[in-house]
Amino acid sequence: MTEAAGDKQMQRRALEIANLNVYFGEGEETFQAVNDVSFSVEKGGSYGLVGESGSGKSTVLRAISGLIDDWDGQISVDGTPLQTKRDKAFYRKIQMVFQDPYASLHPRHTVDRILSEPLKLHGIKDIENRVLTVLDDVGLGKSFRFRYPHQLSGGQRQRVAVARSLMLEPDILLLDEPTSALDVSVQAEILNLLSDLRKERNLTYLMVTHDLAVVAHMCDEIAVMSHGKVVEVMSVEQMRNSEPKEAYTRELLMASKGYDPEFFAAEDA
Numbered sequence: 001m002t003e004a005a006g007d008k009q010m011q012r013r014a015l016e017i018a019n020l021n022v023y024f025g026e027g028e029e030t031f032q033a034v035n036d037v038s039f040s041v042e043k044g045g046s047y048g049l050v051g052e053s054g055s056g057k058s059t060v061l062r063a064i065s066g067l068i069d070d071w072d073g074q075i076s077v078d079g080t081p082l083q084t085k086r087d088k089a090f091y092r093k094i095q096m097v098f099q100d101p102y103a104s105l106h107p108r109h110t111v112d113r114i115l116s117e118p119l120k121l122h123g124i125k126d127i128e129n130r131v132l133t134v135l136d137d138v139g140l141g142k143s144f145r146f147r148y149p150h151q152l153s154g155g156q157r158q159r160v161a162v163a164r165s166l167m168l169e170p171d172i173l174l175l176d177e178p179t180s181a182l183d184v185s186v187q188a189e190i191l192n193l194l195s196d197l198r199k200e201r202n203l204t205y206l207m208v209t210h211d212l213a214v215v216a217h218m219c220d221e222i223a224v225m226s227h228g229k230v231v232e233v234m235s236v237e238q239m240r241n242s243e244p245k246e247a248y249t250r251e252l253l254m255a256s257k258g259y260d261p262e263f264f265a266a267e268d269a
């Protein structure tokens, strides 16, 4: 590839992970949870990290978001390699939505305070207007502004968590099993909200899930993880057509609840 073509490719990548290793513990107790992981996410794309429990999916997201310091390799955002310490500008580009909205929202803070805080930290004015706009954007409306988390349903809490992630108008959302703590009946609502927001705001998603029906619905491409490594990268099209190369991916597909190629195809309808 010529240098110019290489540069162009880099410009299209919102996120590039190369040879990422992540460690927990020290000395003889060190455990390597992520081992030589590489993948990249196109601008405006939606990328899924899938794999069994403990395969290292969440650890990849946490290393990217700065919640884990002990990593090496390269993490580049918009072609710029990250330093170990994230600066304020980083959090205006990338935000994370956690699995459990019960744990991720402060129980004694109102929705207004939860949504205002990132703006205050970044010295952004026009707070009331932005809070009201984002409440509308996530389908809650202004009547929710002064409620506390315990006065909300699980789905409404996750809408608040999504709203908080949007306050700084980031380009990239890291989504860690954003629907798995929710009642099945509201999971689809939150996934549809996330799909709509991606289109409206031209967001890039990196989503962790163990649910292949979710990636079939939400993602363009997936990386399959096992024991801290990426064992296969494939398009969702290939997954739907049941064309995995690796035995592990085949097993994962077969084990996935409700696995049926027609079911995946129907998700798109």
Ligand SMILES: Nc1ncnc2c1ncn2[C@@H]1O[C@H](COP(=O)(O)OP(=O)(O)OP(=O)(O)O)[C@@H](O)[C@H]1O
Pocket (backbone or CB within 6 Å): 024, 025, 031, 033, 051, 052, 053, 054, 055, 056, 057, 058, 059, 060, 210
């Ligand atoms: N803070 C920690 N200290 C030590 N080990 C950890 C820590 N967090 C995660 N691990 C280990 O790292 C490995 C990967 O965990 P991770 O949470 O990334 O897996 P996962 O694929 O996201 O699984 P799940 O779907 O169950 O969340 C696991 O073996 C886990 O026990």
